[in-house]
Amino acid sequence: MYNCALIKFKDITDKYGHLTPIESKLDTPFEIKRIYYITKVEQGTTRGFHSHRKLHQVLICLNGSVKIRVKNPKEEEVFELNDPSVGLYVGTLIWREMFDFTEGSVLLVLASEYYDEDDYIRNYDFYLDEAKKRF
């Protein structure tokens, strides 16, 4: 889907377990300025419901699984993240919703910008108005 893609990171496996290194700009399509993680989401919760004007992100489920619905005015797709060596790149002007968090799941987000509430579009109708100019 436009502006969304799965990224496969290295998965260094030995008898001690798995290790995934992520180096800013080498393994991500942007410089990482911020990371955050989402944990302890109650079953049945859906979060997100927004888009960003400038921010790019990569979402990685470090434990358990979570589904991410991404939309633009013309397309919609659901990705299930359940592998810590796979990230979902989400570019600008993509509407996202995160749901079906399994118990104990951990969703790590790598972000291209510092937190800026003014970069969010949280109203779906406003999102469609802005995104229709692009898509």
Ligand code: TYD
């Ligand atoms: P939000 O991005 O709406 O979470 P989600 O899309 O996962 O539902 O953020 C939830 C709250 O946390 C909101 O009040 C903004 C705040 N927040 C920060 O203060 N800094 C951050 O880096 C992020 C991502 C959110």
